[in-house]
Amino acid sequence: MSDLVIAGGGLAGLLVAWRCLTTGNARRITIVEGAAQVGGDHTWSFNETDLTAEAFDWFRPALAHYWTGYHVHFPEYSRHLDIGYCSSNSASVRSAIQPFIDNGQLIVVANARVAEIADNVIRLENGDTLEGEAVIDATGFKPDPTVLLGYQKFVGHVIKTSSPHGLDVPIIMDATVSQGEAYRFVYCLPYGPDEVLIEDTYYEDGPDLDDAVIADRIKAYAASKNWQVAEILHTERGILPITLASDLEARLEGETGAAPKIGLAGGLYNAVTGYSLPDAVAMAMRLGDLPELTQANVAEAVLAYRRSHWQREKFFRLLNRMLFKAGKPSERYKVLQRFYRLDEPLVSAFYRGDLSLLQKARILSGKPPVPVGAAIYNLFEHQFMKRHRS
Numbered sequence: 282m283s284d285l286v287i288a289g290g291g292l293a294g295l296l297v298a299w300r301c302l303t304t305g306n307a308r309r310i311t312i313v314e315g316a317a318q319v320g321g322d323h324t325w326s327f328n329e330t331d332l333t334a335e336a337f338d339w340f341r342p343a344l345a346h347y348w349t350g351y352h353v354h355f356p357e358y359s360r361h362l363d364i365g366y367c368s369s370n371s372a373s374v375r376s377a378i379q380p381f382i383d384n385g386q387l388i389v390v391a392n393a394r395v396a397e398i399a400d401n402v403i404r405l406e407n408g409d410t411l412e413g414e415a416v417i418d419a420t421g422f423k424p425d426p427t428v429l430l431g432y433q434k435f436v437g438h439v440i441k442t443s444s445p446h447g448l449d450v451p452i453i454m455d456a457t458v459s460q461g462e463a464y465r466f467v468y469c470l471p472y473g474p475d476e477v478l479i480e481d482t483y484y485e486d487g488p489d490l491d492d493a494v495i496a497d498r499i500k501a502y503a504a505s506k507n508w509q510v511a512e513i514l515h516t517e518r519g520i521l522p523i524t525l526a527s528d529l530e531a532r533l534e535g536e537t538g539a540a541p542k543i544g545l546a547g548g549l550y551n552a553v554t555g556y557s558l559p560d561a562v563a564m565a566m567r568l569g570d571l572p573e574l575t576q577a578n579v580a581e582a583v584l585a586y587r588r589s590h591w592q593r594e595k596f597f598r599l600l601n602r603m604l605f606k607a608g609k610p611s612e613r614y615k616v617l618q619r620f621y622r623l624d625e626p627l628v629s630a631f632y633r634g635d636l637s638l639l640q641k642a643r644i645l646s647g648k649p650p651v652p653v654g655a656a657i658y659n660l661f662e663h664q665f666m667k668r669h670r671s
């Protein structure tokens with residue numbers, strides 16, 4: 282029997298396994314994954330300051346790229362921020378955990394779909410069961426009626442350029458591109474002197490994404506930068522949840538009797554960006570620090586994390602309601618344009634989800650970039666939930 286059985290070999294499940302085997306509170310972990318291999322085919326980026334120094338040190342072997350800062354571009358100004366920016370990907374995370382697969386401490390059961398997850402046991406669709414001292418659900422995002430969403434959607438092409446593109450650090454937001462029925466920006470990561478990821482991104486109410494139209498826009502963006510596309514090396518698409526409002530206690534009630542949920546399965550992502558890597562690392566650190574992995578203490582630690590995450594994200598859900606519901610879609614960029622004028626410690630704290638009261642006040646102060654009446658109408662989460670769920 283394993284110390285821990287994890288349903289779902291995505292980012293969240295893999296990081297918990299890696300951390301618990303590193304700290305040694307588990308000697309044997311089994312991961313059940315429906316796909317042919319764990320980790321999928323993703324790029325996961327984050328600000329260096331999203332992680333604690335201890336967590337960053339531990340995570341370092343899984344990094345694929347590191348840049349010392351990044352640019353943002355808006356119609357009114359451009360700015361460079363000296364905040365370290367990092368990318369890992371499926372291959373770099375897989376190679377970080379490989380030693381534990383090689384020494385037999387991490388057992389991967391691939392091409393196996395989980396049918397049921399209960400305390401201490403996972404039942405597979407083929408009828409097999411796997412028992413563990415503790416069991417965790419890390420099977421990824423599922424819609425839930427207690428969570429109201431907008432979307433961050435994008436298509437990204439990693440392109441090889443015919444000559445060096447000249448971009449030395451990422452462009453996290455280029456919102457000088459045309460706007461429309463969404464907040465639109467382009468995101469660029471320079472992987473090498475002639476290799477760059479260009480992602481055309483939309484903050485929009487619905488989840489539809491027209492890949493062909495966006496592919497043309499990526500081509501046009503590259504041309505506007507004088508980057509000649511020699512080859513498209515890789516394509517990815519994402520439709521990430523952006524939480525406008527949620528009722529965690531109602532959600533937990535609906536999960537009565539279910540195994541602890543981590544990662545997107547547990548709603549553990551940044552409400553504004555949909556990014557989950559920082560929370561996945563923090564959860565892995567927390568579970569890796571438990572003196573013993575029993576079903577009861579894993580459940581308690583996960584629940585405590587989900588409650589504090591929900592509390593911490595309250596302010597960000599409010600900002601999302603302002604972004605999505607209070608202003609005209611074509612003017613949503615003004616909210617971000619205003620935000621990125623603020624100082625670097627505040628920007629870092631924002632993405633870390635760790636704003637002081639004063640910092641929150643600074644984000645909200647001044648002339649609001651959305652109409653006041655609409656802002657007040659969407660202010661209170663509980664009322665917003667009631668209006669939109671009925």
Ligand SMILES: Cc1cc2nc3c(=O)[nH]c(=O)nc-3n(C[C@H](O)[C@H](O)[C@H](O)COP(=O)(O)OP(=O)(O)OC[C@H]3O[C@@H](n4cnc5c(N)ncnc54)[C@H](O)[C@@H]3O)c2cc1C
Pocket residue numbers: 288289290291292293294313314315316319320321323324325326327393394395396419420421422517518519520521543544545546555556557558559
């Ligand atoms: C294209 C894209 C880019 C992203 N970029 C970033 C980024 O830059 N930074 C960031 O922080 N976040 C990013 N995200 C968001 C988020 O971090 C990822 O979605 C992340 O992979 C979520 O991790 P997870 O483990 O919770 O879920 P998943 O990665 O979805 O993992 C769930 C796993 O469970 C498996 N599974 C599901 N059901 C079953 C079943 N019944 N039986 C067996 N296995 C099952 C799935 O096959 C999958 O491997 C991105 C998302 C996408 C889609």
